[in-house]
Amino acid sequence: MNTQQLVERLQRVAAGGGGWVLWLMLSLSVISLAIMAERVIFFVRKRDNIDALTAKVLKALRANDMDGVRKALAASNSVEASVIGASVEWLDRGPDAFREVVEAEMTKHRRELERGSTFLGTVGNNAPFIGLAGTVLGVIQAFQQLGNQSRESMANVMVGIAEALIATGVGLFVALPAVVAYNLVNKAVGDVESNVGFMTKYLLAHLHSEGVTSHKSDKASTDQPAPTRGNGAADKRPSTNIELA
Numbered sequence: 502m503n504t505q506q507l508v509e510r511l512q513r514v515a516a517g518g519g520g521w522v523l524w525l526m527l528s529l530s531v532i533s534l535a536i537m538a539e540r541v542i543f544f545v546r547k548r549d550n551i552d553a554l555t556a557k558v559l560k561a562l563r564a565n566d567m568d569g570v571r572k573a574l575a576a577s578n579s580v581e582a583s584v585i586g587a588s589v590e591w592l593d594r595g596p597d598a599f600r601e602v603v604e605a606e607m608t609k610h611r612r613e614l615e616r617g618s619t620f621l622g623t624v625g626n627n628a629p630f631i632g633l634a635g636t637v638l639g640v641i642q643a644f645q646q647l648g649n650q651s652r653e654s655m656a657n658v659m660v661g662i663a664e665a666l667i668a669t670g671v672g673l674f675v676a677l678p679a680v681v682a683y684n685l686v687n688k689a690v691g692d693v694e695s696n697v698g699f700m701t702k703y704l705l706a707h708l709h710s711e712g713v714t715s716h717k718s719d720k721a722s723t724d725q726p727a728p729t730r731g732n733g734a735a736d737k738r739p740s741t742n743i744e745l746a
Contacts, residue, residue: 521635522631522632522634522635522638522668523635523667523668523671525631526628526631526632526635526668526671526672526675527671529624529628529631529675530674530675532620532624533620533621533624533675533678533679533682534678536617536620536621536682537621537678537682539617540616540617540618540682540685540686540689544689546578547578547579547580548579549577549578549579549581549582551579551581551696551700554573554574554577554579554581554582554700555699555700555703557569557573558570558573558574558585558700558703558704559703559704559707561573562704562707563707567589570589571586571589574586574589579696580610580613580614580693580697581693581696581697581700583606583610584603584606584607584610584697585603585697585700585701585704587602587606588602588603588606589704592704592708595708596705596708596709599701599704599705599708600701600705603697603701607694607697610693611690611694614686614689614690614693615686615690617686618683618686618687618690621679621680621682621683621686622679622680622683624675624676624679625676625677625679625680625683626676626680627676628672628673628675628676628679629669629672629673629676630672631672632668632669632670632671632672632673632675633668633669633672634668635665635668635669635671635672636665636666636668636669637665638665639662639664639665639666639668640662640665642665643662643665
């Protein structure tokens with residue numbers, strides 16, 4: 502296949518115009534709007550006063566009321582309460598175990614928090630280029646008509662070019678809301694992670710204040726053998742205290 506044949510085939514493809522691009526952009530716009538609405542409903546339902554929730558949990562902890570801690574967390578619909586609620590059972594295992602469980606739960610919930618954000622980011626980044634492709638195809642079609650028509654039909658060709666430019670505008674119209682929604686979702690996810698972070702720090706501070714350590718360190722300290730002398734017997738050194746007369 503030579504260059505001329507390739508150009509002819511591409512011209513036949515472009516002859517169809519960019520009408521299909523508009524339908525594609527319309528479909529992407531509908532899907533994006535549906536994801537945006539779902540994300541708004543999700544984050545509104547999961548919204549709660551995290552400062553007040555943290556105060557309730559700490560108050561119950563100070564009173565050694567684990568049932569109160571569980572009830573306070575269960576009464577909240579927030580993601581933060583779900584993460585901490587699944588982790589409080591590890592409080593008696595020490596700070597290290599509790600911290601790792603919080604991180605694991607946060608990783609698990611992040612998939613739910615970021616649902617749909619990949620699609621929004623993809624549409625926001627690529628919709629203008631899809632619209633531009635539709636404009637290019639429309640302009641090619643208009644110039645092909647220009648070559649086949651007389652000068653009196655120039656007005657019709659200009660109308661075709663103007664219609665082709667609509668595809669670029671539609672691409673921008675679809676991309677801008679998607680980019681805004683993508684950024685807002687990322688901010689909401691960051692806020693949840695920040696809230697979980699400061700709740701975890703408060704709970705860890707309570708553990709440290711109560712002198713709770715990890716079981717591993719406790720076991721290591723209790724299993725520490727008594728110092729022995731060279732013959733393997735326990736080192737029983739004589740007392741160095743001198744009784745003064």
